[in-house]
Amino acid sequence: MSGLRVVPAYRHGRERLYVCRPDGSNAAWYDRETGRVNLLGEDCRNDVLQALKPFLTGPVTVGPPPVPTPVELARLTLHPDDDLAPNRPGEALLVALDRDPGPAHRLRPDPRRRALAAEEAVGAALDGLEGAGWHTLHSVALPGGDRIHHLLLGPGGLFAVHALYARKARVLIADPMVTVGRREAEPLLRRLRALADRASYALTAEVRSVLALVGPAGVTVTERPRAVRILRDTELTGLARFGGVLKPADVEALHGMARDRRTWGRV
Structure with missing residues (x-):
């Protein structure tokens, strides 16, 4: 030839x-x-x-080319509209801002843009773990309007990571309440535990909650929160140190299941 x-x-x-x-x-x-x-x-x-x-x-x-594994076959047959892997950090906010940018001149910054900045910062940190055997899915929508900001899957297990904008503000955490600066306290930790429970049900595997604080001036935790890990955005790469929970084949199988939009329709 x-x-x-x-x-x-x-x-x-x-x-x-x-x-x-x-x-x-x-x-x-x-x-x-x-x-x-x-x-x-x-x-x-x-x-x-x-x-x-x-x-x-x-x-x-x-x-000859290797025979595709069941996970690879499932990925190949997944319709692009049902594949969550291409989602950008803050995908839902990006779409919302594109549809409705809001007034050109505002006395106060659009809170959606602050939330987007937080999700992009956290998403970039988590995407940096990709080469260490981890995968991240961004903006996973759940029935009822809820959303998991970032789902991290890897050797150390599964984490539902929630990004919270706290630039130059002090954060007070008194489970389940979270107070950022002078904003009104909200029972955020209770909601994050509920989201992790829904994700665990969808994937039939334990999913743990992480609250990622972006740029806080200081963090005060009155007592250790139940079932929620509190981290600054600069500490997220430390999640890569965890291992021994999932084998590589299990990580790939769970990633293949999690990236399918239809997986989340039953929670």
Whole structure:
């Protein structure tokens, strides 16, 4: 076989080098991250390896494409409208602000924009854990108008993370009440425990609550809250230290279930 050409492409954040025939069809692809050359036919092995020779780094495995796992098959068959994985941090707020930006001039800042800033800051911190075996889903809508700001899944378990804007304000936490600056106290911790319980029911796995405070001037906790972890946004990366709760295959299976919008319709 002659005339093979190598075409780089990106799929699911990974770089792949496709080996294409003159007619444009694929003969193989090389996944640099896994070091594997996936052949679509044994008859072209030598020609494919010759074409890829300038691009191969280190030892590689050569063979037919691996059989998809049940989790991969479920992901491949998931309709894009039902896939929550592409959600941006604060997705629901971004959509709401796009539909109704509010008046151009306000005496006070739009509270939705402060809430969005908090979700974006927390979301960025959680997304930074992706390479350590963790996944984050943002803005998971629940029936009745409730929403989980961020769902973190990884070796240390599952966490429903709620972002709270507290820039330069003092925060007082007296379970279940949370007071930010001079704002009126609200029973936020009670609501967060309820959201975690609903998520646990949907995923048939324990989900723990985390309240992430964004930019507080100080935090006072009168007593340790029940079943809610209180963290500053700068402390969220510490969640990656937890492990030994879920195996990688369990994390992938739960992530596949959680990213399906239909999973949350029954809670």
